[in-house]
Amino acid sequence: MKPLLLIPVLALSLTAGPTSAVEYPLQDTPQSGGAGSVAQSDHNAYSLPQANLPISRRLDFSVGNSFFRNPWVIAPSSTDARDGLGPLFNTNSCQGCHIKDGRGHPPAPGETAVSLFLRLAVPAGPDTDPQLLREHGFVPAPVYGSQLQTAAIPGMQPEAQLNIAWQEREETLGDGTRVTLRSPEYRIDNPNYGPLPDELLISPRVAPPMIGLGLLEAIAEQAIVAAEDPDDLDGDGISGRANRVWDRAEQRTVLGRFGLKAAEPNVMQQSMAAFAGDMGLTSSLAPHTDCTPEQQCERFVDGGDPEVSDKIAAFVNFYAMSLAVPERRDMDSPAVQQGAQLFNDIGCAACHTPRHVTGELDGRPDLSNQVIWPYTDLLLHDMGDGLADGRAEFLADGNEWRTPPLWGLGLTQQINPRAGFLHDGRARTPEEAILWHGGEAQASNDRYRGLPAALRQSLIAFLNSL
Numbered sequence: 001m002k003p004l005l006l007i008p009v010l011a012l013s014l015t016a017g018p019t020s021a022v023e024y025p026l027q028d029t030p031q032s033g034g035a036g037s038v039a040q041s042d043h044n045a046y047s048l049p050q051a052n053l054p055i056s057r058r059l060d061f062s063v064g065n066s067f068f069r070n071p072w073v074i075a076p077s078s079t080d081a082r083d084g085l086g087p088l089f090n091t092n093s094c095q096g097c098h099i100k101d102g103r104g105h106p107p108a109p110g111e112t113a114v115s116l117f118l119r120l121a122v123p124a125g126p127d128t129d130p131q132l133l134r135e136h137g138f139v140p141a142p143v144y145g146s147q148l149q150t151a152a153i154p155g156m157q158p159e160a161q162l163n164i165a166w167q168e169r170e171e172t173l174g175d176g177t178r179v180t181l182r183s184p185e186y187r188i189d190n191p192n193y194g195p196l197p198d199e200l201l202i203s204p205r206v207a208p209p210m211i212g213l214g215l216l217e218a219i220a221e222q223a224i225v226a227a228e229d230p231d232d233l234d235g236d237g238i239s240g241r242a243n244r245v246w247d248r249a250e251q252r253t254v255l256g257r258f259g260l261k262a263a264e265p266n267v268m269q270q271s272m273a274a275f276a277g278d279m280g281l282t283s284s285l286a287p288h289t290d291c292t293p294e295q296q297c298e299r300f301v302d303g304g305d306p307e308v309s310d311k312i313a314a315f316v317n318f319y320a321m322s323l324a325v326p327e328r329r330d331m332d333s334p335a336v337q338q339g340a341q342l343f344n345d346i347g348c349a350a351c352h353t354p355r356h357v358t359g360e361l362d363g364r365p366d367l368s369n370q371v372i373w374p375y376t377d378l379l380l381h382d383m384g385d386g387l388a389d390g391r392a393e394f395l396a397d398g399n400e401w402r403t404p405p406l407w408g409l410g411l412t413q414q415i416n417p418r419a420g421f422l423h424d425g426r427a428r429t430p431e432e433a434i435l436w437h438g439g440e441a442q443a444s445n446d447r448y449r450g451l452p453a454a455l456r457q458s459l460i461a462f463l464n465s466l
């Protein structure tokens with residue numbers, strides 16, 4: 001720590017109540033994604049292969065990219081490898097939501113939602129089949145299934161329209177600065193398959209960025225589990241726990257890491273779930289789309305059995321595992337350095353774990369044994385009622401979300417100028433995202449609000465340098 005920084009930080013810990021006794025590391029290299037990091041910081045910065053990917057695998061990356069980027073089409077079609085879209089879907093390509101391999105965004109007023117969708121469920125009851133809960137993690141809505149599909153092929157009705165209204169409110173920070181926060185209200189209009197169930201639970205989700213996912217998969221399970229503290233035995237007010245989810249390939253319950261509630265065990269299963277749920281495309285790992293018997297999807301020609309061949313599945317998985325993390329910028333700036341220290345001191349790092357070391361990943365030396373700086377513990381945390389969706393997924397309850405990685409955060413709107421932050425994109429800036437932190441993160445939010453403007457700006461400068 002530079003002596004210059006001692007005074008404000010010390011003063012802060014005296015006035016802001018107990019901070020954690022743990023010393024978190026300060027990032028000492030721009031290479032947030034280890035040796036595979038890339039130096040580009042323009043609007044293509046999320047779309048590059050791992051810098052250390054062997055030349056011999058670059059073609060696999062390009063082939064995977066084409067199946068990620070190009071639209072899938074209605075069957076039958078002359079583009080046989082890419083047909084079978086729908087009949088119900090949200091959009092026709094992965095890239096349609098993961099815009100330029102980055103995030104999606106909520107729709108503008110009057111616009112159809114594409115890269116934000118609603119997951120659906122109804123509450124579990126005493127009669128719920130335990131096997132359904134074990135393998136699915138929740139009870140899908142009758143007729144409408146697990147996700148609201150707002151698009152359909154000709155001859156089929158989309159499930160409904162999704163409309164969002166925003167409520168704004170002003171909040172005042174410690175020094176009198178006023179900030180406007182907006183919160184969404186969702187309305188499902190024109191349901192085409194009968195009335196929606198009374199007890200419908202909805203969970204809005206915006207597509208998250210695709211960078212560094214192979215590295216997150218390569219973190220050893222023990223390292224994630226070791227950071228769990230479900231009963232908050234260390235008394236820091238933070239009680240992260242891992243999700244435990246169904247692994248379809250292994251047919252057993254395992255650690256969850258991917259998805260906004262960590263409900264998927266690995267990139268492959270998450271990607272095949274996306275083909276099935278978001279695009280209506282079957283694969284060996286996800287042989288059923290989100291079409292229910294009442295919706296009679298078998299009336300339509302399919303694109304093969306499965307529609308996504310194992311070969312294409314492997315290419316897409318390879319691509320999704322190989323997108324590089326951009327290097328940090330401005331690390332020498334005094335404000336950024338001060339912000340990095342504050343991030344640790346006001347308790348952000350208690351969930352946004354700065355540093356990990358990846359383990360050994362079969363066939364992927366480029367992802368193995370890397371020192372990485374993702375700023376996540378991959379654990380679930382209660383984030384308070386303001387962010388709650390009320391819809392459980394495996395062990396994650398309606399208040400819990402997985403700590404998202406923060407690497408690459410500063411480039412978010414460079415990649416997609418309309419992108420927002422948090423699970424539903426409600427936060428228009430990183431500062432708004434912080435101000436929404438509740439539950440286990442309320443204390444760090446309060447500390448942020450209590451900082452003088454110059455120190456708040458330093459913290460934001462640090463986030464923008466990621």
Ligand code: HEC
Nearest residue numbers: 090093094097205206207258259260261270271274275278
């Ligand atoms: C309709 C929008 C949409 C489409 C199309 C889509 N995704 Fe996603 N993607 C999402 C959302 C939303 C999430 C978060 C899912 C959740 O929390 O359940 C996500 C999460 C992911 C993740 C996990 C990221 C993380 O940080 O945990 C991967 C991997 C992924 N998608 C891959 C794909 C692939 C591959 C495709 C194409 C086959 C695809 N997605 C198509 C919206 C989409």
Ligand code: HEC
Nearest residue numbers: 348351381387401402403404421422423430433440441444
């Ligand atoms: C208790 C754990 C916890 C603490 C402490 C915490 N966060 Fe978070 N953070 C989360 C979770 C979980 C989310 C996702 C919430 C959601 O999507 O609704 C999140 C989201 C964010 C986001 C938005 C990321 C994105 O991809 O959209 C930013 C930025 C952020 N946190 C920064 C901070 C900062 C700065 C601090 C300290 C002031 C902090 N967080 C403290 C758990 C935490």
